Amino acid sequence: MLDHIFLTVSDTDRSIAFYEQVLPVLGIARRLDYDGKDGPPGHPDLKGFGAEGRMFFWLRQGEAAPGAVHVGFIAASAAMVDEAHAAAMAAGAAQIHPPGPQLHYDPRYYAAQVRDPDGYSLEFVFKSWQHDD
Secondary structure (H helix, E strand, C coil), X not given: CCCCEEEEECCHHHHHHHHXXXXXXXXXXXXXXXXXXXXXXXXXXXXXXXXCCEEEEEEEECCCCHHHCEXXXXXXXXXXXXXXXXXXXXXXXXXXXXXXXXXXXXXXXXXXXXXXXXXXXEEEEEEHHHCCC
């Protein structure tokens, strides 16, 4: 199971503003800043997002490499996918594909995909078989 990810972004303030508009729709509303000087030598400053007592999505300043990372965020429903997609588009995302069933994976795989301000591929995903109904 994944514990955390660092996403290198070209403008942390811009990325924080973007993710602060999008992630709360998915229940990821906790924010934390980590000062790199408190870690081992060379540790970057980090801007974190989390939920349920965990910080797991971190941004760090640097040269973005959007082709290197695709991030899939869990949505609790198809409606939440729709909301996250709308929030991302309103925050300046570029659309890859609108919300809908991803039949090439499974008819119950409902998702939308966008690019964040640095061009990273973000997917908002609801897989009905992975949720208690």
